[in-house]
Amino acid sequence: MKKVTTLIAVVALSFISGFSAMAQEDLSKKLLPMDPKVKTGVLPNGLKYYILKNAEPKNRAQLRLMVKAGSVLENDEQQGLAHFMEHMNFNGTKNFPKNALVDFLQKSGVRFGADLNAYTGFDETVYMLPVPTDSIEVFKKGIQILEDWAHNATLDPAEIDKERGVVLEESRTGKGAESRMRDKFLPVILKNSQYAKRLPIGKDDILKNFKYDVLKQFHQDFYRPNLEAVAVVGDVDVAMVEKMIIEKFSGIQNPANEKPRTKYRIELTGGTDVAIITDPEQPNTIVQVIGKQEKRKDVTYKDRRDGIIRSLYNQMLSARIQELTQKADPPFQFGFAGYSGFLGNLDAFTSAVVVKGGNVEKGLKAILEEVARAKKFGFNASELERVKTQYMVGQEQAFKEKDKTDSESLIEGLVGAFLEDENLTSTEFGYEFAKQYLAGIKLEEVNAMGNLLITDDNRAVIVLAPEKDKATLPSEAQIKEWLNTAGKDATAYIDQAVTKPLIAKLPTGSKVIATKQVPELGLTEFTFANGVKAVLKPTDFKNDEILISGYSFGGSNLYPDKDADNARLASTVANISGLGEFSTINLRKLLTGKVARVNPFITGTSENINGESSPKDLETALQLLYSYFTQPRFDDEVIKGFMANQRDALANQQKTLTPEKVYNDSLSAILSNYATRNLPMTVERMEKIDANRAFQIYKERFADASDFTFFFVGNFKNESIKPLLEKYLGALPSTKRKETYKDLGIRPPKGKVEKTLYKGTEPKARVTMVWTGDFDGSTESETQVEALAEVLEIKLIEKLREEESGVYGVGVSGITGKIPAKRYNFRIAFGCAPENVEKLVNRTLAEIQKVQEKGAEQTDIDKFKVETKRQTEVQLRDNGFWLNYLQAQYQNGDDLKYILKEEEALKKVTVESTKAAAKKYFADNMVKVIMLPEKK
Known part of the structure; x- marks a missing residue:
């Protein structure tokens, strides 16, 4: 027994000594390691790849193609074409001509938009593809799609011309007060840098008129392997996937005369810039103070530790600001302050308020004072201990879920790692790092962080306000004065301790x-x-x-x-x-x-x-x-x-x-x-x-x-x-009262109701059509409604978007309910150009009529069935799904075991059943509401 005790003491001393030595080492020289479970590699052509085996969800994988090319690389003729190129990769590649790619994936259970998607930013374009892995053929096709996206876009002139309308409609959806004001304040925030001139959506006149070769040039210049990476995370064989990637991507060549991939900067020129912008359609006043700084990376141990300190600082400041809204007369409707990433080469400390009663002075001074209080007096030890505890709880949770983490969240970490030239550390590493270094973070160094994060230069102040309030807004000089005097009368924050239990006397309960x-x-x-x-x-x-x-x-x-x-x-x-x-x-x-x-x-x-x-x-x-x-x-x-x-x-x-x-x-x-x-x-x-x-x-x-x-x-x-x-x-209290719900008899109007509204100055229209009526309440009918909505959405996307080029998206929903009454509601909604409303409404009604006369096409029904089957496979291993499902079945008095009979219910969805459902549900009671721009 004595020998064992001595051995334990020696081990303990050794550990303490080791920890002390580590604490003294230069953390700025220790690099953060890539998660060892991630298989990484670089092909001779420069393409990087990341592969990670992850079992949740089972029989699924998330695939990504990342391209370090976004709108900031466009020349004057190409504005909007980085994003347009993203669209074209869904409209014809070498192995998937025209719309074959979307069609194939839908038949494999992948939903367009909800699952299959992509985005274009200033510096990158990222393609997202979830695929099943229980079919090796489908998975291989998924890898083939990534290769096609990497370099095999066909860029057929006819397809380019068709897609112009879709992208212009996407541009149209973003127009309004927000975009008009953004166009005015971005040059101020971004100092007229390349970022200020290259919004990803681009310019409408270029989107309408660009020559085909201009798009092809962008693709040739920047869709090249040394700017690209592939990531695969999921229930896969890592060695097999690596072999596939090497075979598929090694043969891609970089251009002979590479165009430089310029890294544009937003320069820090000191001082404080102010932009006061109003708009007739802006409903409230928002003020933002943005203090820009050079981006802080997450590459070394010191970077990670500093990042934790910034996170703790943000959390403590956020808690204090939240307290300001707990007063009888809060100084603002909403307030926020904290340090985070910004854009390009910059991070920023941002303070923002939604002003109350149009009182810019009161709202801005309140948030500035709270920020100044933290900087001037720092935080209390009790505040720091609370956020440390909370931070560690988050790390522990992640650690406990390390084998149950969803592949989608893991792959997003790899996307960030590639785009930021950083490593994705493992969950285990993050947990151990926090255990080792969190306790040693001292209050003094946290409080010192305020002087680093909150500075008086390189600031931009943006005031966004309603046009009607223009005359009462402060001047630029007033705003600068408030900034310069913020917090001069601030006093130290007093933190009240909480020691009582939530429940003074615990209940005994009942059996x-x-x-x-x-x-x-x-x-x-x-x-x-x-x-x-x-x-x-x-x-x-x-x-x-x-x-x-x-x-x-x-x-x-x-x-x-x-x-x-x-x-x-x-x-x-x-x-x-x-x-x-x-x-x-x-x-x-x-x-x-x-x-x-x-x-x-x-x-x-x-x-x-x-x-x-x-x-x-x-x-x-x-x-x-x-x-x-x-x-x-x-x-x-x-x-x-x-x-x-x-x-x-x-x-x-x-x-x-x-x-x-x-x-x-x-x-x-x-x-x-x-x-x-x-x-x-x-x-x-x-x-x-x-x-x-x-x-x-x-x-x-x-x-x-x-x-x-x-x-x-x-x-x-x-x-x-x-x-x-x-x-x-x-x-829990029990009076055994007998109670149920009450049906107030509130229903949509009967017959056909049409209303046209005129509001807004932008050339954009909104259309919503709603069909309602009584519903028999059967689970079989619920499945038919769900199927009808899905096949109609597939068809309307095909017709209104792909053929007419008239919409960016169209939503179709079929909802049934039993409480307080058995009712159904079908809704079709889209945005479009005002001049196209009548044509697109008529096309929509014609497609509904086709289903009423002939039923849905079998291929669309098959897509619905496989999508539903694939979705259910994942849902059956999701706590949230079961919680909602069980409560719904209990509330509605439905068969609890219905989920086990879904395949049987899907068999009853046929061409004839969709025909009968369309006749039944798209009947007499229809509300159509259209909004057009104000008449000039």
């Missing part, structure tokens, strides 16, 4: 009196003595996750119109007030280091709870749940502040009616047949809300839990958590 099993789904249902039910589904999908939800029928529909707005606000009042003796601020402090979140909310037909926790913090989550029933809190000051901010936001919206608000409000009002309680909120109605009555309604809704059913899905064992559920769920 489970009945148990029911659904073995096919792995479900157990407990009924407690107080009437509460709990449905449990233990899973191994995540190691550190338990999801929670609950409902009971009732809701705000039980209250008359005079109380409707009070009822609408009821759960908000409870959520923003904290719990028991704890304000929201102190509750957040109390929960430091805990992974537990619970929120109550009320719908028209039910009271609800949702939340999540780690297995170790389930008791904390249950205490929160119990407290929302038994000790909700009314914080008068916080509620007054919230109401004041809401009134101010509504006043701004009513004074400056944006096209988006006019359109959405009009559509919503028409679809509810102008029912009073469903109309958009106004200042006048907000003034009449009684917060005390709202809180009373909340307490009424959560006074009885006997009709609540709760759902728990995640990593737990039923018998292990049963005592906790008995203790807290079994103790």
